[in-house]
Amino acid sequence: MNGGRLATVTLLVRDYDEALAWYRDCLDFAVMDDVDLGQDKRWVVVAPDADRGARFLLARAEGDDQVARIGDQTGGRVGFFIETDDFDRDHARMRAKGVAFREEPRREAYGTVAVFADLYGNLFDLIEPRKAGSSKP
Structure with a gap:
């Protein structure tokens, strides 16, 4: 695909309002959309930056298969990188806002990073990439 970009990723959640909050x-994600679709469904989109990058569609899980995947959409691996x-x-x-980090910050060849979990247990990296030309992460 020439010129395309990954725009939105679905994230299964238990409840729209608790996930949105x-x-x-x-x-501090921006709320991009929160649209009532009827039949108790919503189109809820959040993003770390309103002007660039990928966004999450917070999709309330339906049925046993989807509910079982809340918090474990990547099999226990870090699946998302901020x-x-x-x-x-x-x-x-x-x-200070209560985010549960799973480790102390560490310096890697690619930058400074620490793993944290969202409210459901999905794993994220908070990462400050190493600056180009820098010998320090």
Whole structure:
């Protein structure tokens, strides 16, 4: 696909309002859409940055198969990566808001990173990529 981009990723959630509140209040995500579709369904889209990057469609799980995958959409692996230009600032802010980090920050060849879980247990990396030309992560 020439010129395409990954725009939106579905994230299964238990409840629209609890997921929306967590992503908005704990991660400071922008609410891009919250549209009532009728029949108790909504189109709820959040994003770390309203102007660029991928977004999450918060989709309320329906049926046993979908409910079983809430919080484990990637088989226990980190499935989502949030880049920051100031790791220390965002790490401190997120911790103050109750975000559950699974490890202490670490310096890797590709940057500074720490794994955290969302309210359902999905794993994310908060990462400040190493600056081009820098010898330090």
